[in-house]
Amino acid sequence: MAASPRHAIRVRNLTKSYRIYDSSLGRALDAFRRTPTGRAFTALDDVTLDFPKGEVIAIVGKNGSGKSTLLKIITGVTSATSGTVEVDGRISAMLELTSGFDPELTGVENVYLKAVSMGIARAEIDQRMAAIIEFADIGEHITQPVRTYSSGMKSRLGFAVSVNVDPDILIVDEVLAVGDDVFTLKCIDAMEEFRRQGKTILFVSHSLFTIKAFCTLGVWIERGRIIEQGELGPVVLAYEDFLRAERARTKRKRADSEDFDTPQEKRDIIEVSGFAMRNAAGDKATTFAYGEDILFEFDYTVKRPVEALTFCYTIRNAEQLEVYMADKRNPANTVDSSPGTHHLRVRLKSPNLLAGEYLLSGELWNNDAGFYVGYSNKRPFRIEQQDYLGTGITYVGHEFANE
């Protein structure tokens, strides 16, 4: 079962399908039937993934996308329908911090209970008890029944047990949502410490803020399939784009269903479609060589007459720091604003951006009305370079001479 030395977890062609029954008795009766009667539902569909050691991997996706199913299979809580999972090391899973606590037992007794149910020997718990109590930091309450605890105290205790059993792989599923900010910071500190020790953390959270704060890699799962994986930045950006589009779609749907006169929307004036980035050769690309021209193009349809339209673009680095923003009032950037569909192609001439992730945003502006339509929202692209030119964002050329 050992994975390759570089990977903590290797997932190959993992598929998980459930059977859904109208009544729970149907499932029990199915055990006696040769052909099952329930309807099949696929939660994970041919997922192949590598989780490298020493990384903090964020798993993002909407509710019901299959994130938790994936974690449950990796931890061994549930089995896959087909495919394999190889795990290298002891897993400590925090699928739910306070599960397994008995309200009648005291804090200390519950530490034993939780550890015993995780299969840890009593002697080992005795050794770690002091550290656990210190981490939980709930004072006198540790000798009181857990039913008297606040939910924050319960999660502290749960987290204290999970991080103090010396796992190689820590799986954290949406647990930081509970507890106060101080506790959240403490958890993040503990996980940072893990990362420093070269341990692997799988992290599921709906808080993209927390994810950006300390994850290094990302996996985006939707409807049981992997949409994106790799460096955190682009994965999160693509996911955010998706969420935004989703929100816009539901908003639009809501607007469509309203039959009274709704205020004019941007898309009733100008609609943008078919945005693409291309390299100098004209092929679609999101990776460019250093100094190579970057092209992008899109169609826009002017539906109602508008005055002068200018286009504008912004380049940001992965930390969202602005690298360059074109002047949106520059009359030189005026484009065709007559009614009808137009195509716009823009060439960014040999930008001296150094290797790394960048984001391209852009809008069409009608400056008189302060009205704009975005054509690209933080679209990620990558610059690669052969020769080392120093660090930073952009190359600053120079000449020199001893005079």
Place this chain on the structure above:
Amino acid sequence: MANGGSVGAAWRGLREIAVSNARNVRRTLAMARFDLTKRYSGSLLGVGWAVVRPAVFIAVYWFAISVGLRGGKPIEGVLYILWLIPGIVPWFFLNDALTIGGTAIRDHRHLVTKMVFPVSTIPVFTVLALFFAHLMLLIPSILILALAGPGFTVHTLQLLYYMFATLVFSSVVAILISTLSAVSADVGHMVRSFTRVMFWLTPIIWPFSSVHGTLRWAILANPLTYLIEGYRHALLRPDWLFGSLRYTAYFWGLTGLLMLVAGYLYHRLQPDFADVL
């Protein structure tokens, strides 16, 4: 389901259950201890309730049946209450093992859905915890019988055998039922109603000698009769083994069959546990 595939599934399931129970004996014992403290902690009397609650029931049955119905007549040469104790004490355990043990997996769902836990040990440690409580009730019962009843004889030793048989039988049945009740909550309710019926259909508060003819066979077919009468036999009668050797073979044959059914069901349903609980 009577084909080669089913028998194979039953064996595989049985092996899964046996292996994971054998590998996790220490964990099972520790969990049983927690289960016991959990059940009785938080109350003033604590584990004392394991004795007091049944004692109240025994007193009530004694009053209703001995005083009310039988007019204080002795039975098998001893006072009714002394005759009642060795039958009803194992029943209290069997009743709990069927109802509490029968929903053990569902009741400990967090162990299934949130942790990597050897699932087939859950009904076993639950039954084991109940068995500890049973011992707490059994020991004073034996002392009462020894002082007020026929006293200790060499035949009392066979109690150990009947305790073992009871523990094995109830573990097997608990695995079987809790496997079914894990996927369907209805099973738990069904079992609770069923055990209430079984209490009256098993010779617990009435003597087996009062049934005759074919009805005897029906009562003997109930494996609970073997265990209850076994306890009574060991504690009251100067004789070896209740019923015939054939009856003992029947009991173990039935237990073996239930094991296979449990293995089959476990093999079929266990992969669903984490998804349905």
